[in-house]
Structures are given as C-alpha cells and as structure tokens.
Amino acid sequence: MDNYLNSLNEAQKQAVLQKDGPMIIIAGAGSGKTRVLTYRIAHLMKQGVDSFNILSLTFTNKAAKEMKARIATVVGVSEAKNLWMGTFHSVFARILRSEADKLGFPSNFTIYDTQDSVRLITSIIKEMGLDKERYKPKQILGRISSFKNSLITVRAYFNNSDLQEADMHASRPKVGDIYKEYVDRCFKAGAMDFDDLLLRTNELLARFPDVLAKYQDRFRYIMVDEYQDTNHSQYIIVRALADKFGNICVVGDDSQSIYSFRGANIQNILNFQKDYPDVKTFKLEQNYRSTSNIVNAANSVIAKNKTKLDKEVWTSNDAGDSINVMRTISDGEEGRFVAQSIWENHMNNQMQLSDFCVLYRTNSQSRAIEDALRKKNLDYKIYGGISFYQRKEIKDILSYLRILINPNDEEALKRIINYPARGIGATTIDKLTIAANHYKKSIFEIIKYIDKIDLKINSGTKSKLQNFMNMILRLQIEAKTKNAFEIAEVVVKQTQLIKDLEKDGTPEAVSKVENVQELLNGIKDFITDKIEQGEDASLTSFLEDVALATDFDSDKNNDKPSVSLMTIHQSKGLEYSHVYIVGLEENLFPSAMSMNTRSELEEERRLFYVALTRAEKVAYLTYAQTRYRWGKLVDSEPSRFLEEIDDQFLHYITPKVPEPSVNRFIDKSIFEDAPKGIRFQKPIQRKKMERDLAKKKEIIIPKNLKKVSQVSPKMNLFDGNITVGNIVEHNRFGKGKVVGLEGKGPDKKAEIQFATAGKKKLLLQFAKLKVIG
DNA sequence: CGTCTCCAAGTTTTT
DNA sequence: CTTGGAGACG
Numbered sequence: 001m002d003n004y005l006n007s008l009n010e011a012q013k014q015a016v017l018q019k020d021g022p023m024i025i026i027a028g029a030g031s032g033k034t035r036v037l038t039y040r041i042a043h044l045m046k047q048g049v050d051s052f053n054i055l056s057l058t059f060t061n062k063a064a065k066e067m068k069a070r071i072a073t074v075v076g077v078s079e080a081k082n083l084w085m086g087t088f089h090s091v092f093a094r095i096l097r098s099e100a101d102k103l104g105f106p107s108n109f110t111i112y113d114t115q116d117s118v119r120l121i122t123s124i125i126k127e128m129g130l131d132k133e134r135y136k137p138k139q140i141l142g143r144i145s146s147f148k149n150s151l152i153t154v155r156a157y158f159n160n161s162d163l164q165e166a167d168m169h170a171s172r173p174k175v176g177d178i179y180k181e182y183v184d185r186c187f188k189a190g191a192m193d194f195d196d197l198l199l200r201t202n203e204l205l206a207r208f209p210d211v212l213a214k215y216q217d218r219f220r221y222i223m224v225d226e227y228q229d230t231n232h233s234q235y236i237i238v239r240a241l242a243d244k245f246g247n248i249c250v251v252g253d254d255s256q257s258i259y260s261f262r263g264a265n266i267q268n269i270l271n272f273q274k275d276y277p278d279v280k281t282f283k284l285e286q287n288y289r290s291t292s293n294i295v296n297a298a299n300s301v302i303a304k305n306k307t308k309l310d311k312e313v314w315t316s317n318d319a320g321d322s323i324n325v326m327r328t329i330s331d332g333e334e335g336r337f338v339a340q341s342i343w344e345n346h347m348n349n350q351m352q353l354s355d356f357c358v359l360y361r362t363n364s365q366s367r368a369i370e371d372a373l374r375k376k377n378l379d380y381k382i383y384g385g386i387s388f389y390q391r392k393e394i395k396d397i398l399s400y401l402r403i404l405i406n407p408n409d410e411e412a413l414k415r416i417i418n419y420p421a422r423g424i425g426a427t428t429i430d431k432l433t434i435a436a437n438h439y440k441k442s443i444f445e446i447i448k449y450i451d452k453i454d455l456k457i458n459s460g461t462k463s464k465l466q467n468f469m470n471m472i473l474r475l476q477i478e479a480k481t482k483n484a485f486e487i488a489e490v491v492v493k494q495t496q497l498i499k500d501l502e503k504d505g506t507p508e509a510v511s512k513v514e515n516v517q518e519l520l521n522g523i524k525d526f527i528t529d530k531i532e533q534g535e536d537a538s539l540t541s542f543l544e545d546v547a548l549a550t551d552f553d554s555d556k557n558n559d560k561p562s563v564s565l566m567t568i569h570q571s572k573g574l575e576y577s578h579v580y581i582v583g584l585e586e587n588l589f590p591s592a593m594s595m596n597t598r599s600e601l602e603e604e605r606r607l608f609y610v611a612l613t614r615a616e617k618v619a620y621l622t623y624a625q626t627r628y629r630w631g632k633l634v635d636s637e638p639s640r641f642l643e644e645i646d647d648q649f650l651h652y653i654t655p656k657v658p659e660p661s662v663n664r665f666i667d668k669s670i671f672e673d674a675p676k677g678i679r680f681q682k683p684i685q686r687k688k689m690e691r692d693l694a695k696k697k698e699i700i701i702p703k704n705l706k707k708v709s710q711v712s713p714k715m716n717l718f719d720g721n722i723t724v725g726n727i728v729e730h731n732r733f734g735k736g737k738v739v740g741l742e743g744k745g746p747d748k749k750a751e752i753q754f755a756t757a758g759k760k761k762l763l764l765q766f767a768k769l770k771v772i773g
Numbered sequence: 774c775g776t777c778t779c780c781a782a783g784t785t786t787t788t
Numbered sequence: 789c790t791t792g793g794a795g796a797c798g
Contacts, residue, residue, distance in 0.1 A: 114788090194788050195788090197788085198788095361784095361786075362784055363785090365784095425775080426774085548788065549788095569785095570786090591784090628789085629784085630783075630784085630789070631789045
C-alpha cells in the first residue's frame with residue numbers, strides 16, 4: 001500500500017510526507033518533481049484528506065491530466081475524480097462561470113483569445129481617431145495585459161501618476177482611455193480575455209468575502225507547480241485562497257523561469273520563504289534524467305546567472321557522450337544535418353523517432369527542419385505555431401457557435417455578420433458600432449431594435465440585418481435541444497460555409513474543407529469523451545476547452561511515433577533521449593529583443609538551461625553562419641551560450657573556429673562601452689514614394705540624394721516625353737491615345753482614350769505608360 | 774458593397 | 789516569405 005514511498009529518495013520522501021503548513025519544493029531539472037507532486041497528493045488522500053479539498057494548479061492542462069491519471073493508479077479512479085487540477089486559467093474560468101453574476105457577467109461569458117483582443121483594440125484605436133502607428137494595437141494590448149497581471153485596474157491606472165507619466169513620456173497619453181474603453185467593451189460583450197480570468201478572480205475574492213471564505217474552506221490543500229512562472233495576479237489568488245489553512249505547497253525551479261514576458265515574476269519563488277516565515281524547504285537536487293555531461297554542462301552555463309536560489313543539481317549517472325556542436329553554412333544545411341543525424345541514430349542505434357526532439361527559439365525556425373525531415377521521410381509532429389483553432393475557417397465556425405452561446409460577443413459577431421457575404425458591409429457595421437457604443441448595448445441588441453432607432457440604414461440593409469438576426473435566433477433555439485456536435489453540423493450546413501469552399505476547388509479550399517471536417521470530428525470526440533467521464537459536454541464547455549487549449553492538450557496518442565518539433569518554451573517539463581537545439585546564434589538565441597538588460601539576458605540563459613536539460617542521453621547544438629530572415633539572407637555569429645559551456649563537455653563536429661567572418665577587421669570591443677540608451681542608428685529610410693518609384697522604375701537612387709535628379713527619358717517619369725497624340729500602352733488598360741495633358745511635375749496627368757477601357761485620367765508618375773507611337 | 778491587387782510589416786516566447 | 793490591411797475599380 002505504501003510501497004510508492006519506497007521508490008523515492010530521501011529528499012523526495014520528506015517532501016511527500018510533509019502534510020501541513022507552507023512548504024516549498026525547489027526541484028532541479030530532472031529531479032523527479034512530477035513524481036513527488038503526484039505521490040504527495042496521493043499520500044494526502046491516503047491520510048484521509050478528501051480529494052474534494054485539494055486544489056492543484058499546473059502549467060498545462062496536459063500535465064494535469066497526466067498527473068490525475070497517475071494519482072488514479074495509486075488511489076483509484078473514483079477517488080481521484082474530485083480533485084481540482086488544471087491550469088490557473090481553466091480552474092478559475094470554471095469558478096468564474098459559477099460566480100459570474102456577482103461580477104455582472106453572464107455565466108456563459110466568452111473567452112477572448114489574443115486575436116480577438118487585438119482586433120478589439122484595433123477598432124477602439126480607430127474609433128478614437130488615434131494614429132495606429134503610434135498606438136500599435138499589439139503593443140497596447142501588451143501594456144494592458146501587464147497592467148492586469150499586476151492588478152492595476154483602470155481606476156488604479158488613473159490614480160497612478162507614474163504610469164500615466166510613463167505613457168505621456170512615450171507619447172501615448174491615451175493609453176488609459178484605450179484601457180478603459182477596452183475593459184468596458186469586453187464587459188458589454190460578456191467577454192473575458194486571458195488576463196481577466198485571473199484579474200476577475202481576484203476581484204471576486206476581494207469583493208465578496210463570503211465567496212472567498214467558501215473557496216478557502218474548500219481548498220484546504222493547495223499545490224502550485226511551476227511556481228517560478230506565476231505572475232503577480234496568480235500570486236495574490238494563491239495567497240488569498242491559502243490564507244485560512246495555510247497548507248500551501250509550491251514547486252518550482254528558479255533556474256527554469258522563462259515566462260517573464262507574460263508577467264511571470266521570479267521574485268514570487270525567490271521571496272516565498274519571506275512570505276511564509278514558518279515555511280519548510282525541500283530541495284530536490286539529484287537529477288535522474290540526464291548524463292553527467294549534460295547536467296554539468298547545463299550547470300556551467302546557469303552558473304553565469306546572478307539571480308538564483310542556492311541549490312546544486314548533481315547526478316550519479318554516467319558521463320555519457322559529449323555534447324555535440326555543429327556549425328553549418330546555412331539554415332537549410334542545418335536542417336539537413338539534423339535530419340541526417342536523426343536518420344542515422346534511428347537506423348544504427350535502434351532509436352524510436354519519438355526519442356528525438358528538435359528545439360528552437362522561434363516558431364519560424366521550424367520550416368527548415370520540417371523541409372529536411374520531410375525529404376528524409378521521417379515522421380514528425382510540430383507543436384505550437386498557429387494552432388488549429390486559429391485558422392480562419394475554424395475560427396469562423398467557432399464564432400457562429402460563440403454567438404449562439406453569447407450573442408453579445410462583439411468580436412465573433414463582427415467576424416460572421418458578413419461571412420458568408422450577405423450584403424452587410426463596413427459602413428453598416430460602423431453605424432451599428434457607433435449606435436452600440438452610444439446606447440451602451442451590444443451590436444446584436446442594436447439589431448434587435450433596428451426599427452426603433454434611426455441609424456440612416458436603408459431598408460434593404462435593415463432586412464438583411466434582420467434576416468441574419470433571425471437565423472441566429474433560430475439556431476439558438478435549436479441549440480437548446482441539440483448537442484454541441486449536432487448544432488455545429490447545422491451551422492456548417494445552414495451557413496453554406498463549406499459549399500463556398502467546395503465550389504472553389506483550389507488546394508487551399510480543399511484543405512479548409514478538411515479542417516472543418518476535422519473540427520466536427522473533434523467536437524464529436526470531445527462530447528463522447530466528456531460523457532464517458534460524466535463531465536460537462538455542453539457547447540460552452542467545448543468552447544472554453546478550445547480557448548484554453550494548448551497544443552499538447554489536443555495531442556492524440558494514437559499517432560505513430562514521430563520526431564517532436566517545438567519551441568523551447570513548450571518543451572518545459574518534457575524529456576527526450578536525443579535533443580537537438582538549433583539556431584544557436586547571436587540575435588536569435590539569445591534573441592535580439594532580449595539583450596538590453598541583464599535580467600533579460602539571464603532569462604535567455606535560463607531558457608538555454610531548460611533546453612539542454614531536456615536531453616537524457618545525447619544533445620546536439622547547432623548554428624548556421626547564414627540564415628534566411630524575412631526572405632533575406634543574413635550573416636550570423638555563434639551564440640554566446642556556446643562559449644559559456646565548459647569546453648570539457650563539448651565535442652566539436654566542425655572545428656571550433658570557423659573561417660574568419662567578414663567582420664574580422666572590426667574590433668567589436670570598441671563599441672562595448674558605448675553608453676546605454678544609445679542605439680545604433682537604423683539605416684535611413686528613403687521616403688515611401690521614392691522607394692516605390694525606385695521599385696517601379698527599377699531606378700537605383702543613390703542614398704545621399706534626396707530627390708531624383710536625373711531621369712532617363714525612356715522611363716516616362718513625371719512628364720517624360722509624352723505629348724498629345726501619342727499612342728501609349730498601359731499595363732492593365734492596354735493601348736490608348738493621349739488626348740490631353742494637365743498639371744505639372746509629379747501632378748501631371750494625361751487623359752487617355754483607351755481602346756477597350758474607355759477614357760481615363762492618369763497620373764503620369766504612377767501610370768506605367770509605355771510610349772509606342 | 775464586393776472583389777481584386779498591391780503593399781507593409783513582422784518573428785521572440787503563450788495561457 | 790507570409791499575412792493582413794488599404795485602396796482602386798466595377
């Protein structure tokens with residue numbers, strides 16, 4: 001019965017046996033953290049703690065699912081059932097649904113994904129008449145997101161002169177106004193974005209003591225995995241919930257904190273011991289996963305970081321192979337090397353394809369690897385990137401489903417109100433939006449009352465709007481009696497979305513139709529699954545699943561063994577026998593965006609640490625000397641992280657020092673004491689018109705010339721040599737005769753009678769006219 | 774209002 | 789190289 005304890009080392013066992021009070025488990029990479037968490041929960045239950053009273057927060061839903069399954073093998077399936085396990089977002093979304101009315105939200109509120117949020121902010125910026133170059137929607141969203149993650153509400157923002165000053169200083173004085181409007185619009189739409197799921201939970205717990213008391217009483221034992229990657233908002237939730245019983249167990253590794261860009265605060269784990277003075281600390285330092293070469297190499301790199309907790313990861317495993325370092329000429333060759341190496345290891349060493357993983361810093365790097373693997377006929381599975389549910393055809397259908405659940409969902413409505421085209425254009429939508437803002441109603445509500453308010457919409461369009469509304473209302477009624485799969489099927493049929501695509505016949509359209517089919521199958525699977533588990537199989541539940549799904553969650557285990565490709569961020573918590581870390585180049589890894597401050601660079605280093613410690617037996621580090629970026633070939637320098645690994649652990653497949661680079665004459669160090677804040681100047685951009693002209697006419701404009709001083713007469717630039725009576729040829733309109741000229745210089749126009757296209761006035765500077773007679 | 778074409782911008786990382 | 793947005797045209 002207690003035999004699971006025997007499989008643990010002393011430190012692990014102590015952590016499992018510690019039942020009450022605050023505790024922190026500092027778990028080095030590969031130290032059996034999941035196993036400790038699993039057994040600790042199982043052990044709590046064995047000691048009589050009701051599974052109903054345990055809350056366990058994990059980093060991905062997949063981790064939760066797996067852990068639950070493992071616990072079930074110890075305590076039994078029915079016992080494990082009541083455990084609350086999941087990501088912060090999914091657990092608190094569930095709680096918010098049952099308490100939503102207190103916050104003025106419908107219980108079936110929509111969860112906006114990033115795309116929805118960006119679109120909403122874009123339209124707000126447009127409506128406010130702001131310049132979208134100055135107010136870049138993505139950046140504004142990022143700023144709002146960081147406010148929310150720090151629990152800075154709109155009101156708090158306007159009470160905080162420092163924040164407002166910072167935005168003034170950045171020449172974006174309207175950030176607060178956008179923030180306010182964004183929050184209002186989400187509220188009106190009955191929608192929460194990802195950050196709201198945490199922020200609103202905090203609001204709920206802060207404003208309603210009885211609710212707080214209820215959940216405090218329920219969650220008597222709380223566990224938080226990957227604690228190093230929690231943000232302030234999450235931190236406060238956990239503190240509040242654990243305040244009554246104080247049975248809080250956090251697990252993490254400060255060396256693996258890699259999510260600061262989304263608000264993760266490494267101080268949460270560094271300060272835990274201060275937050276709870278009577279904390280018990282457990283350190284899991286023995287690594288069971290990797291060879292000692294890998295462990296020691298990783299240690300030698302992470303040692304360069306200053307901010308960290310005191311711990312020492314070690315292993316009793318064999319030294320194993322050295323870490324291989326490979327330099328290639330190009331990213332294409334890098335891909336081919338990886339594919340070749342995987343193929344050889346697969347054939348010669350009897351390795352399964354699932355033993356291999358390729359890790360990269362950015363999603364875009366996957367392409368070169370994919371191409372190479374495909375050529376070698378090696379099966380691979382790529383995680384992340386643009387997820388299935390983000391594809392246009394899928395999102396459109398999901399938008400219909402979202403509208404059925406919550407007709408106020410503004411972003412979903414805007415996507416589908418005119419898709420497929422039903423004659424409701426941008427002008428109409430603008431009018432509706434203005435009215436909706438004015439009356440503080442949703443667009444759907446406005447359509448309901450379209451006859452009662454004068455919006456200067458003509459009667460034809462009005463009836464189109466009403467037809468649309470009636471279709472939605474009919475579908476809503478159907479949705480009451482049908483399950484999620486059936487209603488999705490009806491939606492697909494009624495809207496004729498597939499028909500349009502099928503008619504199209506292009507390969508893209510065919511694949512879209514397949515995707516829609518796959519979506520339907522997915523819904524079916526979801527329902528069957530949920531019903532089997534006796535869980536919520538509603539459409540709301542499905543949509544929530546989709547919104548909060550990570551790529552791993554949808555992972556189907558019936559796939560054949562294949563090589564895994566993913567970003568390093570996604571590899572957290574995973575392990576593979578053979579790991580290839582590619583693109584070890586300056587400005588790529590570490591990323592060019594993350595080299596400005598020491599803390600950013602330390603995070604990149606932790607990222608590298610995470611990558612390397614995924615490997616059990618063999619690791620390859622590769623870098624290319626040139627790489628395609630935005631379709632352009634760029635030179636690269638090897639990453640500093642290669643330098644930082646102690647040489648004794650490395651094996652250079654290619655010689656360490658490459659051929660001298662083009663920059664060998666420049667001593668880089670002379671720039672190193674340049675004062676901070678001074679950036680190297682960007683190349684001066686020519687004025688847009690000049691560039692366009694240059695492109696069109698294929699003229700190379702010397703950089704130091706502001707204006708075109710000389711123009712070849714053949715080019716017909718500006719006035720060229722066109723006179724009335726000339727026969728000219730236009731790219732699109734064909735041949736014609738010049739019947740008149742007007743204006744001067746760049747404004748000079750020619751009136752031309754075309755043979756087929758009729759009479760036109762064209763600006764000579766833009767019309768590509770060829771004089772042919 | 775819909776469609777087509779051309780252009781600009783973007784790639785860190787994700788719930 | 790890819791994607792979304794803007795603008796021209798019908």
